[in-house]
Amino acid sequence: MPSTIDIDSKLAEEYRYGFVSDIESETIPRGLNEDIVRMISAKKDEPEWMLEYRLKAFRFWKEQPEPTWANVSYPPIDYENLYYYSAPKKNTDGPKSLNDVDAELLATFDRLGVPLGERERLAGVAVDAVFDSVSVATTHQEELEKCGVIFCSFSEAVKNHPELVKKYFGSVVPYTDNFYTALNSAVFSDGSFCFIPKGVHCPLELSTYFRINAAETGQFERTLIVAEDSSYVSYLEGCTAPMRDENQLHAAVVELVAFDDAEIKYSTVQNWYAGDANGKGGIYNFVTKRGKCQGRNSKISWTQVEAGAAITWKYPSVLLLGDNSVGEFYSVALTNNMMQADTGTKMIHVGKNTSSTIISKGISCDQSHNSYRGLVRVLPGASGARNRSECDSMLVGNQCSANTFPYLEVENNTAVIEHEATTSRISAEQMFYLESRGLDKEGAVSLLVNGFCKEVFKKLPLEFSVEAVKLLEMKLEGSVG
């Protein structure tokens, strides 16, 4: 199919979040050692126990080899040559309200389309925005406080709710989990903290917006969500970063805990800068996300649209401990240019009559590599476990790859486990059909891709769903032809 699209101009507009905001920021020296860890902790005015935790994690990290098993390749990262903390400079002691926030910063979020300003906000979305390493503003605090929901930056939670943080922090993802969790636990900067008390159906969708702005910094966010008995929360996160030639590191840890009859719905639209067409620059996205279905009938659902980052290494998982608990994973991963994504999930069935669903859609274009890697494990005591996995890949072009690595490990003879994977492409017939009805090439591709991903998109909250569709359309421009 000959392309009439001016690829250069498309490429230039491809990443519209690629601007740098000229904001005064304060950073600490490059490098990583115990002094840096102490400095980060001091900057954040943390209690002694948190510093101790960071140091323990740092000492553990130093002993760990970097993992190499993922189906991605990249030049070695010089961890000594990164900035581990960057914060927008504060006028006073920090923003008291939106009016105190740096006007330039607000303008940045405006450009990103984050509904931060009250004037522009989409009704019903409470936003915690994290800029480089610190949380800059949290909206809708009052309304949430009324029903007892705590939604604040992680640093605030450490100050104001130390007993809750102490109880749950590291309980799902211990710092010893892997190389990147150890690194994150040592130098984590900020993130969100949500606590939904017993019986509360959170009235708003909680949302966090992450942005890496400063050059050569790593962002190490830390998010913790706890849903007590019979509560419900839907949490959304979005991420962008400026276009830069160097690679930047993002190593986040997200922990979710759901008690009896509670439900947590966690949605992500990830659009970190992915590097240019030659693979120069972009974010290394090494993320550990895990939810624990602690209580009976609890449910954790991950939905992700992974459309950015030069390298993605991410496996949102669910530990199904409570009887009848449910885990879900819905994912769309799109890679183009030279992007590499190795993503999937882990469902660990421990309690009785637990069930899990995995729907993964991978789209690879240009010279990118897209891998699904998933684990379904049924432990001996997990009688009545049920899993259904579906992994579909679509290839656009013949220089990309789509890989599927599912691991099914079953130790209970009452388990029913099904896995299915297919690989296909957009057929010439489909394109011809749509084009003959007046759609242009990109409209046709976008329609077909949306159909391919529909099962996942319909799991996203409305605003995110619209954004996700637009994002994929934008990414596919110039890749098709």
Add this chain to the structure above:
Amino acid sequence: MAASEMIGFEAAFETAQKRFNGDRPSWWHDARRRAFDDFRQRGLPTRRDEEWKYTNVRQLGDVSYRLPESATPTSNLDAYAAYRDDADLELIFIDGVFDAAQSRLADLPAGVWAGSVEQALPGHGDVIQQFLSAWDGADAFAYLNGAFLETGAFIDVDPNTVVPVMIHVLHVITDAGKASMTSPRTFVRVGRSSEVRILESFVSHSGEACFINQISDMDVAENAHLEHCMVQAQGLEATHIGTTRVRQAAHSHVATFACALGAKLARHNLRVELNGEGTHTNLDGLYATKDGQHVDNHTSIDHRHPNSTSNQLYKGVLNGKSRAVFNGKIFVRDIAQKTNAYQLNRNLMLGPECKVDTKPQLEIFADDVKCTHGAAIGQLDDEEIFYLESRGISREHAVRLLSHGFARDVFERVQDEGIRARLEQHLAEYFGDALA
């Protein structure tokens, strides 16, 4: 029975090297020496090795092995009569030693040469040498086999030849094979536009521990047809490591079947390389396990050229405290457009403490392809059991009938009736009753 030394790999190798002094060509010794050096360098795989994640073979290094005898052990094959047929060409190996007297090779059809490796060396040495150098190891057990390789079957089919009979390579381990390590290798060359069916059986009624490390290498030329079946029904204390390697030229058809019913620890590697376009490959298998058994199947098919199809079905029935591992890889290279690849692994978990680890795997670099894989783990349908019980069949018998039926279903894919009959015989014996 002459006393053989009880020694570890190192010492065993020294002994093995001395055995054929002057008896075999020097390239043979060189190849074995190279293979042993490679093995020594690599060592046995550990569970950190992704290919051996679920199967532990460390204990193989702790044993002192006896090598096969120099003379043919005497053995009565009456117990295996049900698996044999007078119409077949037969190559028989007892405890790793070729039994010329009991083999049936007198009337070779035109265009076929079949015999033991030692018989083949004088006339077909160059072909064997080619096999040994071009099909070099890659994994520890292939090197180990190369180091201890003494005998095996050699089958050469000329171009444009349809072999009218089935060729049966029968390996029997007797009680005298206790603590032995046997390393046979089968070499098969199928000429252009020829057709041949080969059954390899590894059987034993012995309850003694022994180690069989076997390889079958098959080179299939353009437009040729090969049907190959491997049945592993070793004694329940045996360790059986098997590797089947197939190279297919353009427009060839190959059907492989791997049936694993015996051994305490069984591993089968199947590697298919497609070296031309328009090929077709079937990769099918069945495994059934009982208390204490561990069976591992690793398959890989590499689509390197356009317009090829592959179709794979592996089924497993697990009873008692046993464990099954399956890993199937499908590679599709960027030029292998119009590939159509299908793979399915189904497991029936019956034992209360059984365990299944399955990992179907796709690695696709071409866009105009159709690739599908699936894996399922489940139980028998209660309604089906109830149906049979309501007709007066005991629950135990009903389960046996249904799981026998589940397993037997894969045999539908075997083309050759002789091979299918032998498979059914093995399965009937395994389940303890025939499905008439």
